[in-house]
Amino acid sequence: AEIEAVQVDLDGGPRGSGAAVGYVLPDDLDEVASPKPAAMLLPELDPTTMGWKDRDWYLGGHREWVFDRTGNGGQTVWWDGRIVGGWKQRDDGSVATALWADIGKAGQRAVARTADELAAWLGEDRPKGGYPAPFMRSIE
Numbered sequence: 001a002e003i004e005a006v007q008v009d010l011d012g013g014p015r016g017s018g019a020a021v022g023y024v025l026p027d028d029l030d031e032v033a034s035p036k037p038a039a040m041l042l043p044e045l046d047p048t049t050m051g052w053k054d055r056d057w058y059l060g061g062h063r064e065w066v067f068d069r070t071g072n073g074g075q076t077v078w079w080d081g082r083i084v085g086g087w088k089q090r091d092d093g094s095v096a097t098a099l100w101a102d103i104g105k106a107g108q109r110a111v112a113r114t115a116d117e118l119a120a121w122l123g124e125d126r127p128k129g130g131y132p133a134p135f136m137r138s139i140e
Contacts, residue, residue, distance in 0.1 A: 010057065020057050037080035039110035041087050041095070041118050044129050049073040049083070058082050062100050065135040074133020077111055079103045086135040087115060089126060095119045098139045 003025060010020040042048055049066065050073050052058075059066065062083055066073050077085035077097050084107075085099040095115040099108070129136075 020054055037107065037110070038078075039107065039114040040078040041097070041111075041114055042076050042078060044074050044131050044133070045072060046076070048078075049076050060084075060101065065100060066133055068131055068133060072131035072133075074131065074136060075129065079107045079111065085111070086133060086139065087118075088129075088136055088139050089119070089122065090140075091126070093119055093122065093124070093126070095122075096139050098135055100135075 005023040006026050006029065008022050008024055008029075010022050050071075055063070058078075058081060060082060065086060066076060066083060068074070075087045076083045077087050077099065079101075080103070082101070084101040084103050085097055087095055087097045089095055095118050097111055097115050099111065103111070
């Protein structure tokens with residue numbers, strides 16, 4: 001109250017409908033340019049995936065693919081700030097992805113590049129996950 005924070009809508013939903021809200025300083029209300037879309041492959045239990053009670057604004061309809069029965073989040077593919085798929089490292093070190101949303105050709109190319117970069121970065125390392133998400137059985 002002392003800093004006169006202003007409540008803002010984070011996802012465009014109607015108030016009272018579970019829409020995500022946040023707070024900003026009163027002099028920080030100007031519109032900002034949207035960042036360019038980016039692809040990210042995040043590990044299981046990543047705070048970005050796990051850190052929100054209301055996840056629909058970035059999860060879409062993919063909850064049943066990402067989270068196991070106890071709420072542990074698996075490895076996720078993100079495009080333009082949203083979960084659009086999952087990934088896993090194969091035994092040969094390559095990274096396989098599964099996309100559950102249409103992200104266009106540019107998005108698909110960016111995800112493929114990011115998967116190749118992750119595989120190269122991991123090199124000979126083969127980290128083993130502890131919380132396989134439901135989608136893991138469907139990825140080759």
